[in-house]
Amino acid sequence: MTTKKKPKVYVTRKLPDAVETRMRELFDAELNIDDRPRTKDELIEAVRSVDVLVPTVTDRIDAEVIDEAGPQMKLIASFSNGTDHIDVEAAARRGITVTNTPNVLTEDTADMTMALILAVPRRLAEGARVLTDNPGEWAGWSPTWMLGRRIHGKRIGIVGMGRIGTAVARRAKAFGLSIHYHNRKRVNPATEDELEATYWDSLDQMLARVDIVSVNCPSTPATYHLISARRLALLQPTSYIVNTARGDVIDETALIKILREGKIAGAGLDVFENEPAVNPKLVKLANEGKVVILPHMSSATLEGRIDMGDKVIINIRTFIDGHRPPNRVLPFR
Numbered sequence: 001m002t003t004k005k006k007p008k009v010y011v012t013r014k015l016p017d018a019v020e021t022r023m024r025e026l027f028d029a030e031l032n033i034d035d036r037p038r039t040k041d042e043l044i045e046a047v048r049s050v051d052v053l054v055p056t057v058t059d060r061i062d063a064e065v066i067d068e069a070g071p072q073m074k075l076i077a078s079f080s081n082g083t084d085h086i087d088v089e090a091a092a093r094r095g096i097t098v099t100n101t102p103n104v105l106t107e108d109t110a111d112m113t114m115a116l117i118l119a120v121p122r123r124l125a126e127g128a129r130v131l132t133d134n135p136g137e138w139a140g141w142s143p144t145w146m147l148g149r150r151i152h153g154k155r156i157g158i159v160g161m162g163r164i165g166t167a168v169a170r171r172a173k174a175f176g177l178s179i180h181y182h183n184r185k186r187v188n189p190a191t192e193d194e195l196e197a198t199y200w201d202s203l204d205q206m207l208a209r210v211d212i213v214s215v216n217c218p219s220t221p222a223t224y225h226l227i228s229a230r231r232l233a234l235l236q237p238t239s240y241i242v243n244t245a246r247g248d249v250i251d252e253t254a255l256i257k258i259l260r261e262g263k264i265a266g267a268g269l270d271v272f273e274n275e276p277a278v279n280p281k282l283v284k285l286a287n288e289g290k291v292v293i294l295p296h297m298s299s300a301t302l303e304g305r306i307d308m309g310d311k312v313i314i315n316i317r318t319f320i321d322g323h324r325p326p327n328r329v330l331p332f333r
């Protein structure tokens with residue numbers, strides 16, 4: 001009996017122990033135990049010799065990296081839902097398959113989106129700081145102190161009604177929000193009925209009428225600055241915007257401007273346009289209580305990360321066995 005040579009798999013970040021153990025068993029895996037983000041030169045060196053690259057959203061797998069891939073490198077199995085950090089087009093040109101890890105982080109991301117939808121109008125982050133910033137002092141209840149805005153009965157406008165957008169809508173409905181959405185196409189009538197959702201063909205019209213905007217679409221060339229300066233100006237002064245998708249879907253400079261001018265009431269952001277850099281003006285706005293900012297952690301649960309690892313492993317194994325991997329990502333055309 002001949003034993004098949006294990007594929008050489010290069011993993012760019014530390015993964016949960018259970019995933020790494022399985023990867024060691026199945027593959028000739030080069031893991032990143034100390035979790036130091038890899039440099040571009042290290043990525044280039046890796047793709048010259050490995051069979052499979054397992055990047056995360058913190059790596060930029062652009063055409064320069066892909067063009068250095070050796071002829072044996074045929075798969076990029078990303079440990080992520082989004083694939084905007086990979087030049088999928090360049091990979092396709094080189095005959096390299098790209099896969100991702102959809103579905104398994106839908107509920108976690110929707111939970112965190114809902115947490116921001118609650119946290120910003122109800123001033124949760126500000127309130128949480130009061131006692132820790134003033135130890136031993138009780139700066140608490142008074143009839144006019146720390147008043148937020150009610151969520152129940154308001155209108156949410158979901159931009160991108162895919163898996164995550166729909167999961168956000170289910171939660172929002174349970175909190176008494178009425179559901180409005182804009183999407184490239186209408187969701188099926190059963191889902192619309194279940195959510196009692198109103199579809200807006202015109203994003204502009206929806207933005208002008210809702211109280212809370214939730215951005216839940218992927219970052220693609222078509223959604224870059226979808227929430228532009230012009231569209232941000234359509235929002236009501238009492239409205240809030242929450243983004244757990246990708247930073248570049250919103251024109252961040254324009255968002256900062258309208259927040260500083262008080263033209264909207266606040267924002268909750270888990271993602272940033274120039275991530276990992278966070279604009280210091282946003283940090284200042286957070287300190288002033290106008291925004292809640294989180295370090296890209298909407299999908300960060302142990303269960304989710306293990307499920308993502310399982311998906312990566314299934315994609316690699318299926319591909320190595322000569323089949324089409326279940327989560328193949330095609331270039332946007």
Ligand SMILES: O=CC(=O)O
Nearest residue numbers: 057080081082299
């Ligand atoms: O943002 C996280 C992901 O796309 O996995």
